[in-house]
Amino acid sequence: MRISISDTAKLRALIDREARNAGFDAVAVTTPDAIPQAPERLAEFVTDGFHGSMGWIAETLERRGKPTTLWPEVRSIIVLAMNYGPDHDPREVLAKRDRGAISAYAQNRDYHDVMKGRLKEIAGKIVARAGGDVKVFVDTAPVMEKPLAEAAGLGWQGKHTNLVSRAHGSWLFLGTIFTTAELVPDAPENDHCGSCRACLDACPTDAFPAPYRLDARRCISYLTIENKGPIPHEFREKIGNRIYGCDDCLAACPWNKFAQAASEAKLAARADLREPPITELLRLDDTAFRTLFSGSPIKRIGRDRFIRNVLIAAGNSQDLSLAGAVRALLDDASPLVRGAAVWALSRLVPGREFAERAAAALQAEDDEAVRGEWLLPLPKPIEAHT
Template structure:
């Protein structure tokens, strides 16, 4: 059965497929509770809810016997580190340049699940960042990859650029061996972080992470961190991009993950001019849409302040009295920075 499931998963477009038994995840309760106790999750209050589900997939769905964990490449066509030099343009994280991966991956998972039911019976539930599932520890337990020193998943086959999805099933499927750590003495991901978001190897303080600050954090970003954000306006790829294991990475096969004119280093003045309707129209079908116009334009204004482009000072001045106080605050900061 396992071989047939793996073969079908690859036919559906997934790049990696491994299996793990549904059950407690070693080390997750201690690590997760310590992370939460230190407040390193910031405003992500949802992480505190249903902690028991994250610690043990069998609590999430007691009938589940196996979990099929899948990886799907979104390997970028561009070099995120080189794009940092385009200071008057907005840099959007590679995963968010195309269509929303939640929709694409979930449809693949459902197709695989329906095929499994038709072939072998049982019941299934599918998840892709849509439930309290500890996806990265689960993927490591299944042998998909290991959590590197930057806490993200790394694969010997694909590097760092891939999404994770899972199919929980009541079927008993032979599991794969767990993956072990292959980071060795390398610490490139830790040293490259502009905001020093890693207190120690394998630890992340989300409150200092640019991905968190530009996506999850709703209010003004602490002033001490704004200047370190550069032109990153949605997410950050630095710790992924420098990983040596990316020599095995492959470009996304699904063209929907590649960006277009809306997301490929767009001009900052163009983005700053977006009102709510314009923002929603421009990013329809994109994961960027979920953060809303206010948070997005706030990020754009921080990038304008970091651009060093005097011509953008007038753009920021035009937003100093914006109806959104967070946007107005960011605009005033950008004006002062460029002045």
């Protein structure tokens, strides 16, 4: 949909104004053909198996790589960003073994809910002013927001593969508005990572086989959120007390020194999710889990996966006082929970007690994965904190 130069300028001014009014910290425009390198990079990611069990990425490969395949009528793509920068270093909690570490983004309301309604309001005003049609996306459709944001000039994809902004560091939520209006695109942003590899070196599980490449199968965010099965043994100790996601590579980025903490009026972080006690989380049944995480992105992984994560943290805690809560989960209805409870218990009780419990449990346990946990060699004794 072509509009006059004068009308285009007015429409862009409206977009900028409404984006600010809606609480977005940055907005820019690009074209649907601005990311020609994306299909090849995405195909390589999938071919190498780096997507893990996220089959939807492979299934939507063609649509992800080319926006016009998703919606042939699109002529311009408006990319909007919202700062969710924390007011502290989110890695501080990693030293507190009796507390759970939740990724900064998940301490707020679910950003999908926060952003989508606001994007729809802006999109509606675009149609009211210029006509045509629009579509709104917030990380729930096959849209490659980060390459589009880079092409629009909001930042660049750093070596950790996330968007980095000179104004907001690595703390940005992204959303897009596809429109049939032909807007003047903004200039793309250059890469300013230079020789820095702080984000790569910060990764606890070596999830970056090379700069700008992520093997999700080794990423703690993937392991604790997308992964539906047991946490692979090679990563359990490295996960530490991270019970939902991981901020290490983001928090290590030097560009964060220019970032401002997110406005509480816009994205209010929940104080109860900043450093939640592991002992309390272990007691959550399904109802309590849903109540505690109502409106939170954590709710979508379900109680069993979340408790699996908390049990890994308990096993890494060296806190013998958690053994009782762990024992109570050995009879949980979920094999996923039972298996993680076995591993946690093996690290919190004397070898004799564990062996006695294993002998009894193996008489009744019919899940092979859980049986396998009982049969694992016991870990070396560790210094305990009571």
